[in-house]
Amino acid sequence: MNPEIKKDRISYDDFAKVEMRAGVILAVEPIPKSEKLLKLTVDFAEADVTGTRTPRTILSGIAKYFPDSSVLVGKKCMFVTNLEPRPMMGLESNGMILALSTDDGAFSLLEPNAAIPVGTKAK
Amino acid sequence: MNPEIKKDRISYDDFAKVEMRAGVILAVEPIPKSEKLLKLTVDFAEADVTGTRTPRTILSGIAKYFPDSSVLVGKKCMFVTNLEPRPMMGLESNGMILALSTDDGAFSLLEPNAAIPVGTKAK
Numbered sequence: 138m139n140p141e142i143k144k145d146r147i148s149y150d151d152f153a154k155v156e157m158r159a160g161v162i163l164a165v166e167p168i169p170k171s172e173k174l175l176k177l178t179v180d181f182a183e184a185d186v187t188g189t190r191t192p193r194t195i196l197s198g199i200a201k202y203f204p205d206s207s208v209l210v211g212k213k214c215m216f217v218t219n220l221e222p223r224p225m226m227g228l229e230s231n232g233m234i235l236a237l238s239t240d241d242g243a244f245s246l247l248e249p250n251a252a253i254p255v256g257t258k259a260k
Numbered sequence: 261m262n263p264e265i266k267k268d269r270i271s272y273d274d275f276a277k278v279e280m281r282a283g284v285i286l287a288v289e290p291i292p293k294s295e296k297l298l299k300l301t302v303d304f305a306e307a308d309v310t311g312t313r314t315p316r317t318i319l320s321g322i323a324k325y326f327p328d329s330s331v332l333v334g335k336k337c338m339f340v341t342n343l344e345p346r347p348m349m350g351l352e353s354n355g356m357i358l359a360l361s362t363d364d365g366a367f368s369l370l371e372p373n374a375a376i377p378v379g380t381k382a383k
Contacts, residue, residue, distance in 0.1 A: 146344050147277050152356070154270050155278055159360060215370060221269050233275070237282060237372050237380045245372035247338060247382070252366040259358050259370070 156219035157235060157259040159249050163192055165206040168226050173198040175206055176228065181218060182256035196223075196230040202244045215247040215259065279342035280358060280382040282372050286315055288329040291349050296321040298329055299351065304341060305379035319346075319353040325367045338370040338382065 164178040177195045185191040195216060203209055215235040223230045238244045249257070287301040300318045308314040318339060326332055338358040346353045361367045372380070 145277070146342055148344060149346075151274075152278050152340055152343060154268070155275050157358075217275055219269055220275060221271060223272075233272075235280075235382050237376050237382050239377060239380055243375040243377065243380075245376045247370040247372060249360050249368035249370060253360050253368045254362060254366065257360045257362055257366075259360050 154219075155217060157215055158218045159213055159253050159255055159257045159259075160193075160216045160218075160232075161213045161255050162209050162211065165203075165209045167200065167206065168196065168228075171200075171226055173200050174226060175200050175203070175209070177209070177234070179216060179232065180255055181216075182254070193218075193231040194228060195232040195234060196225045196228060197234045199234065199236060199244075202238075212246065213248060213251075213253070213255065215249070277342075278340060280338055281341045282336055282376050282378060282380045282382075283316075283318075283339045283341075283355075284336045284378050285332050285334065288326075288332045290323065290329065291319065291351075294323075294349055296323050297349060298323050298326070298332070300332070300357070302339060302355065303378055304339075305377070316341075316354040317351060318355040318357060319348045319351060320357045322357065322359060322367075325361075335369065336371060336374075336376070336378065338372070 160179040160181045162177050163180050166176045168174040168176055174196050178192050179195050180192045217233040235247050283302040283304045285300050286303050289299045291297040297319050301315045302318050303315045340356045358370050
């Protein structure tokens with residue numbers, strides 16, 4: 138049975154504060170001097186002020202699950218997209234990848250099916 | 261480009277309040293007098309006080325996407341699991357299925373891969 142201590146209950150409004158969207162990983166780079174982190178370039182179909190489609194940089198501590206990180210390129214998966222920007226290793230991370238992992242090494246990203254457009258929000 | 265208005269920024273602690281776990285749908289029933297709702301019986305590997313494995317009832321407004329709702333039985337997908345219980349149609353819903361949908365009818369559940377045990381939390 139699940140030994141985890143239950144979290145406090147939350148309201149629907151607490152949940153609704155969290156924006157989670159489908160993004161496509163366009164590029165992956167290792168971070169020098171970090172064994173854990175990968176630098177992901179992720180498209181959410183967002184535009185900058187000039188209307189140019191502009192991906193985000195998202196740093197993620199998932200390197201150990203992807204010895205060949207190139208397999209991540211092209212994957213559509215879920216991210217938290219409204220976290221405060223976070224400085225890490227001299228870069229700024231603008232989101233967080235959503236994943237499931239267990240103590241004994243199982244790991245999964247959350248990949249919506251192919252029909253879901255980039256930028257779609259979970260609800 | 262994505263026309264949605266950005267949500268307010270949140271802290272990591274705001275995100276961490278939300279518990280999202282993988283559950284397996286054990287049974288699905290239509291709700292009498294509701295065209296939208298399905299009654300899902302979902303296992304999260306939780307036990308009651310006697311140690312008996314006890315699934316939850318979760319009501320979900322996804323009926324229109326599943327004309328044959330039996331295809332949901334056996335699916336492992338993601339749920340918000342620490343919302344306040346919510347009375348609906350004379351039943352009590354103890355969670356919310358996580359899904360992505362678009363105005364033009366695309367729909368996807370979020371299904372982790374097979375190696376992820378029931379009850380595992382997203383983080």
